[in-house]
Amino acid sequence: MSDKRPACLLPPVSPAAGPLYQQIVDNLKRAISDGRLAGGAPLPSFRQLAGELMVSLITVKRAYEELERDGIILRRQGLGTFVARDGDDRSRRVKTERAEELLRAGAREAAEAGLKEREIAEVFRRILAKEKP
Amino acid sequence: MNQNAVEIRALEKHFPRFKLGPLDLTVPQGVIYGLIGPNGAGKTTTLDLIFGLGDPDAGAIKVLGLDHRRDEVAVKRQAAYASPDASFRAWGTGRKLIRFVSGFYPAWDEAYCEKLLAELHVNPDEKITALSSGSRVKLGVIIALAWHPKVVVLDEPAAGLDAISKQQVFAELLAAVQDEERTVIVSSHALTDLERFADHIGMIKNGQLLLEGPTCRIVERFKLLDFVSEDGAAFVSADGVFIQRHERNQWQAMVDTERHTMESLASRGARQISATPMTLEDIFVALGKD
Numbered sequence: 001m002s003d004k005r006p007a008c009l010l011p012p013v014s015p016a017a018g019p020l021y022q023q024i025v026d027n028l029k030r031a032i033s034d035g036r037l038a039g040g041a042p043l044p045s046f047r048q049l050a051g052e053l054m055v056s057l058i059t060v061k062r063a064y065e066e067l068e069r070d071g072i073i074l075r076r077q078g079l080g081t082f083v084a085r086d087g088d089d090r091s092r093r094v095k096t097e098r099a100e101e102l103l104r105a106g107a108r109e110a111a112e113a114g115l116k117e118r119e120i121a122e123v124f125r126r127i128l129a130k131e132k133p
Numbered sequence: 134m135n136q137n138a139v140e141i142r143a144l145e146k147h148f149p150r151f152k153l154g155p156l157d158l159t160v161p162q163g164v165i166y167g168l169i170g171p172n173g174a175g176k177t178t179t180l181d182l183i184f185g186l187g188d189p190d191a192g193a194i195k196v197l198g199l200d201h202r203r204d205e206v207a208v209k210r211q212a213a214y215a216s217p218d219a220s221f222r223a224w225g226t227g228r229k230l231i232r233f234v235s236g237f238y239p240a241w242d243e244a245y246c247e248k249l250l251a252e253l254h255v256n257p258d259e260k261i262t263a264l265s266s267g268s269r270v271k272l273g274v275i276i277a278l279a280w281h282p283k284v285v286v287l288d289e290p291a292a293g294l295d296a297i298s299k300q301q302v303f304a305e306l307l308a309a310v311q312d313e314e315r316t317v318i319v320s321s322h323a324l325t326d327l328e329r330f331a332d333h334i335g336m337i338k339n340g341q342l343l344l345e346g347p348t349c350r351i352v353e354r355f356k357l358l359d360f361v362s363e364d365g366a367a368f369v370s371a372d373g374v375f376i377q378r379h380e381r382n383q384w385q386a387m388v389d390t391e392r393h394t395m396e397s398l399a400s401r402g403a404r405q406i407s408a409t410p411m412t413l414e415d416i417f418v419a420l421g422k423d
Contacts, residue, residue: 015328018410047311058332
């Protein structure tokens with residue numbers, strides 16, 4: 001059952017890019033909200049993921065606990081961990097909240113740099129045009 | 134089940150120019166515990182004392198609930214120690230060394246030993262004197278792991294290893310603790326690897342414990358803050374604020390977030406505060422400096 005999963009579910013993590021568990025949380029959310037992991041899909045066990053990503057078990061546990069708290073994944077006693085049925089919605093919602101937070105911080109920074117509202121909106125439009133997410 | 138693998142309480146060891154302790158360390162069962170600290174902090178002294186190399190001047194050490202002195206035999210039946218000082222040269226080849234050592238341990242796992250030799254690329258038929266220093270260190274690690282001791286203590290298992298070998302050694306340690314019954318304690322300067330593989334970190338400096346806890350919590354606890362403040366005096370002397378650099382009214386400091394919040398710093402006159410996460414290595418350097 002475990003061999004049906006794609007071999008490289010998540011990109012590698014590195015201490016240089018912030019807390020490791022946070023990177024795992026972010027990467028799993030991305031995989032869930034863009035559909036690579038569908039609602040109800042099984043997640044690798046702690047051990048498997050720790051071995052794959054070369055991180056300690058505690059790091060993976062911590063990441064799973066956080067996703068469980070947000071209702072994005074579920075742990076079923078004796079069966080393993082699964083993406084919640086509406087995990088993609090929840091993941092998107094959490095990501096939206098986070099995006100808003102970052103935009104707010106960006107706006108604050110821009111205001112502190114002396115940019116006017118109109119100019120901030122202009123900067124943002126320019127970024128959007130370039131990035132095309 | 135929730136017994137600690139190693140408990141060190143009020144441990145002291147006095148040398149003419151160095152005093153270790155009083156030191157308390159708690160190593161939970163089933164983890165990789167990284168003991169870190171600047172050179173001369175007392176790491177090797179501590180590990181040596183666990184294994185009865187030298188007598189403590191005060192304090193107690195328990196390994197799996199057993200007194201390390203009174204129950205010495207029982208402890209050594211369940212705990213292995215590898216030190217980088219072991220030269221092994223007297224045995225000639227790794228193969229002969231392994232044959233000798235394995236005789237002491239009924240639980241010696243030959244297949245596992247062969248697997249470790251292959252995975253860590255150590256040729257047991259090579260003369261030990263012809264091995265690179267890295268391979269000799271790996272040989273010590275293999276011998277410590279091969280009989281499945283419940284507690285494995287490794288002093289500098291990454292010393293002299295290239296980045297690839299280092300990752301391989303740590304990956305083996307990770308595999309060794311996967312059943313959550315075995316515990317690995319490593320002293321190391323390979324902080325990037327420890328941040329990745331160690332569940333728990335204890336940092337000592339000048340014979341004293343500076344901090345101890347789950348690696349992720351330690352890494353989250355300290356943040357690098359940039360801020361603007363006209364008067365730095367409020368920060369320079371504050372506990373838990375480690376000034377890294379400053380120029381005129383621009384400051385950069387590592388801050389212990391268990392002691393200070395953004396709000397409390399703002400109330401001391403910091404403006405435009407921005408926080409950056411830190412790596413274990415960044416934290417080590419900031420705390421290790423005097």
